Amino acid sequence: MTAPPALHLSGRATIDGAPIFGPISIDAPPGEWTCLLGPSGVGKSTLLRLLAGLGDEVAFDGKVAAGDGAPLGGRVALMAQADLLMPWLDVTANVTLGARLRGMAPQRGRAREVLGRVGLADHAAKRPHALSGGQRQRAALARTLIEDRPVVLLDEPFSALDARSRALMQDLAAEVLAGRTVLHVTHDAAEAARLGHNVLLMTAGGVSCVTPPAAPTPRLYDAPETLGFQGRLLRLLMEAR
Amino acid sequence: MRRTVHITGVALVSLLAWQAVVTLADLPRFILPGPDLVFVTFWTSRALIAEHALVTAAEVLLGLGLGAALGFASAILLVASPLTRSVLRPMLVFSQAVPVFALAPILTLWLGYGLWSKVAMALLIIYFPVTSAFFDALMRTPPGWLELARVMKASPGRTLWRIRVPAAMPGFASGLRLAAVYAPIGAIIGEWVGASQGLGYLMLLANGRAKIDLMFAALIVLAVLTLLLHAAVDVVCRRLWDG
Numbered sequence: 132m133t134a135p136p137a138l139h140l141s142g143r144a145t146i147d148g149a150p151i152f153g154p155i156s157i158d159a160p161p162g163e164w165t166c167l168l169g170p171s172g173v174g175k176s177t178l179l180r181l182l183a184g185l186g187d188e189v190a191f192d193g194k195v196a197a198g199d200g201a202p203l204g205g206r207v208a209l210m211a212q213a214d215l216l217m218p219w220l221d222v223t224a225n226v227t228l229g230a231r232l233r234g235m236a237p238q239r240g241r242a243r244e245v246l247g248r249v250g251l252a253d254h255a256a257k258r259p260h261a262l263s264g265g266q267r268q269r270a271a272l273a274r275t276l277i278e279d280r281p282v283v284l285l286d287e288p289f290s291a292l293d294a295r296s297r298a299l300m301q302d303l304a305a306e307v308l309a310g311r312t313v314l315h316v317t318h319d320a321a322e323a324a325r326l327g328h329n330v331l332l333m334t335a336g337g338v339s340c341v342t343p344p345a346a347p348t349p350r351l352y353d354a355p356e357t358l359g360f361q362g363r364l365l366r367l368l369m370e371a372r
Numbered sequence: 373m374r375r376t377v378h379i380t381g382v383a384l385v386s387l388l389a390w391q392a393v394v395t396l397a398d399l400p401r402f403i404l405p406g407p408d409l410v411f412v413t414f415w416t417s418r419a420l421i422a423e424h425a426l427v428t429a430a431e432v433l434l435g436l437g438l439g440a441a442l443g444f445a446s447a448i449l450l451v452a453s454p455l456t457r458s459v460l461r462p463m464l465v466f467s468q469a470v471p472v473f474a475l476a477p478i479l480t481l482w483l484g485y486g487l488w489s490k491v492a493m494a495l496l497i498i499y500f501p502v503t504s505a506f507f508d509a510l511m512r513t514p515p516g517w518l519e520l521a522r523v524m525k526a527s528p529g530r531t532l533w534r535i536r537v538p539a540a541m542p543g544f545a546s547g548l549r550l551a552a553v554y555a556p557i558g559a560i561i562g563e564w565v566g567a568s569q570g571l572g573y574l575m576l577l578a579n580g581r582a583k584i585d586l587m588f589a590a591l592i593v594l595a596v597l598t599l600l601l602h603a604a605v606d607v608v609c610r611r612l613w614d615g
Contacts, residue, residue, distance in 0.1 A: 185519050209523045215516045219538045219613075232526030232534055278524065 133206070134199075135281035135312040137161040142193010144177055144186075151177050151189065155338045157331055161198055164305065164313040164348060166327035168320060168364060170371075173333050175316040179284050182314065183209045197282075208280040212287045214271040216259040222246065223255045226273045238277070245273045248307055265296035269303070276307055283308055285315040289322065298352055301325055305349040320368060324361035325350045332364070334371035341367065405585040414589035420574070425593050427569040431487055431559040432601065435494020436551055442495065443502030443551075444544065450503075451510045452532060464500065472497050472558065476565040490562035490570065497558035498551035505550070509543020510536050545609035552605040556598045 137160055143153025152174030159165035169175050180186035181195055184204050197203050216225045226246060227237030246255050249269040259267055268288060275283060285304075289297045305326055317323055323330050326348055330341045341364060344356040351357055387407045393399070394406040401409060414421065446464075450457050476493055483489035513536045521531040563572030571594045578586035 180519075183519075183523050185522060205525055207523060209520065211516060211520075213516050215514075215520050217517070217535065217538065219541075228520075228534070229524040229526075232521055232524050232530050234527070234530060 132279045132281050132311070135162045135310065136201070136203075136206070137198025138165075138182060138203075138282065138312055138314055139196045139198065140178060140182060140193065142191055144174065144181065144189050144191045144193075146177075146189055152333075153193065155333070157333075157338050159312055159314045160329065161312050162310055163328040164308070164315060164326055165329040165331060166323035167314060167316045167331045167333055168323040168327075168368070169318065169333035170368060171318055173335060175318075175333055176286055178333075179209075179286050179314065179316050182282075183207055183284050203282065206280050207282045207284060208275045208278040209284045210271055210275045210286070210288045212290055214259070214267040216267055216270055216274075218259055221256050221258055222251060222262070222270050222273075225259065225270055226277055228274060229278050241277060242273075245277050246270075248276070249273045249303060263296075265292055265300065268292060268296075268300055272300070272304060272307065280311075282312045282314075285313065285317075287317055287319075290317070290319065297322075298325075302349050320364040321352070321361045323364055324357050325352060330364065332367055332371070334368070336371055339367075402582045402584050405588060409585045410588045410592070413583075413585040414592070417586060417589065421571075421590060421593055424569060424571050424574040424590070425597060427487070428490075428556070428559055428563070428571040428594070429597060431490040431562070431570065432494055432555045432597075434487070434491045435558060436498060436555045436601075436605075438491065439495040439498040439551060439555070440502055440548055443499050443547065444506060446499075446503045447506035447510055447544075448532070448537070450507050451536070452529075464503065468500055473561055476561050479562065480566040485566050485568060489565075490559045490567065493562035494555040494558035497561075498554050501550045501554065502544070502547040505547030506540060506544040509540035512543075513539050541613040545613045548605050548609060549602065552602040553598060556594065556601070560594070 137158060139156075139158050141154070141156035143155070144151040157167070157178070167175050167178070177186060177189055181189060181191055182203065184207065195203065197206070216222075217228065220228070223239065223242050223246070224231075224237070226242045227239070230237045243252070243255065246252050249272050251266060251269050251273060254262060254266060254270075259270065262270065271288070288304075289300045292300060301322060315323075315326060324343065327343050328348060330343050332339050332341050344350065344360050346354065346356060390407050394404055405413075446460070450460055472493065475496065476489075479489045479492050479496075483492055517535050517539065518531065521535055526534075559570070560572035563570040564576060567573040571590045575587050575590045578584070578590065
């Protein structure tokens with residue numbers, strides 16, 4: 132993996148003339164986990180798609196850049212709310228999909244190692260339909276990891292999981308993605324309070340930066356400062372218009 | 373097991389109803405022979421029927437195989453290049469405006485009275501449903517998968533081959549299931565227009581000689597062959613593509 136760059140996006144976006152967001156400006160520091168917290172429909176996912184080089188349907192007037200000035204394409208991995216596993220491939224083949232899509236030999240040894248890290252070593256030969264929702268997201272995380280990109284974009288990847296699986300996935304993701312520039316879109320204040328080195332609050336009024344507690348991430352879900360910060364984020368969400 | 377009992381039950385009831393109609397209405401055997409007579413004719417003429425059934429089966433299988441392969445390739449061509457799409461698609465739709473039945477005499481003229489004019493009919497009749505079902509499925513790849521492929525820097529060719537085609541195989545399978553039922557229609561039409569072999573030919577021959585019992589025996593064999601083909605295609609499709 133090359134050195135993780137900072138991320139910058141500024142500007143405004145519309146789809147078919149309807150405003151989606153902006154004008155706004157966001158920055159994600161290099162090698163840190165930045166949560167972009169906001170209610171549904173505020174344009175968080177669109178913003179993430181623009182950073183991923185997607186969003187052909189979006190008319191974007193502004194600037195997307197990496198802190199080192201080099202293009203972002205090819206340095207980004209994306210993990211979405213849907214696990215996007217291919218039902219006709221087993222877990223190993225799903226995890227090594229990227230290599231085969233680029234015409235390279237799949238790295239089976241590396242796949243074994245990564246599947247071990249996410250706790251799926253015993254499930255490598257299973258098809259996705261034989262996995263639980265949490266296991267499927269672990270497989271998606273393994274597929275993201277094996278791409279070994281310095282920038283990882285997360286679009287509410289844990290929001291469909293039950294509370295326990297979600298907390299476990301948050302711990303795992305914080306561990307395995309440490310050192311990369313992570314931009315994590317979420318509508319869950321508790322999640323942002325646990326994971327963010329930086330928390331950006333995105334509402335219809337714009338983006339503001341909220342300073343999280345000093346405790347290292349992933350913060351304990353029942354620590355008073357985590358809960359206090361979660362409450363503060365929720366209040367800001369409620370008061371925003 | 374329950375399904376077998378169910379099918380046997382339906383068949384028995386149909387046979388009884390058939391026999392009842394023949395007996396009660398006192399129909400002459402050259403209008404509607406009873407199932408008993410048809411069965412006896414089937415048994416005494418089994419070698420003759422088998423000989424012709426083999427010919428029809430060969431026509432149907434060849435037509436199905438070639439039509440499916442051509443449909444598969446056409447759908448991929450249509451998806452891979454917008455240029456072929458803009459040229460070929462209107463032609464495909466227009467070709468459906470010509471009844472396949474009307475083409476049978478021309479095909480016989482061009483390809484002769486043998487096997488290949490019937491194979492061509494079966495092929496023509498299944499080509500559109502297979503192409504159309506597979507093409508539609510190829511155009512409906514879940515967008516999330518395509519975006520994942522884009523972020524992973526996949527080439528369009530590999531995205532097509534590794535994601536769009538496998539994702540569309542259930543669509544291809546539903547086209548094949550339809551084709552398994554349509555292909556025998558094509559072969560029989562071909563045989564009616566001009567042939568010296570096959571179940572369709574045998575039925576025409578029996579009809580001309582007022583051997584209605586033989587006609588019915590051939591008809592039932594044709595129906596059973598079609599059902600078996602459909603079941604076999606269904607089993608293969610399930611194994612391969614429906615998980």
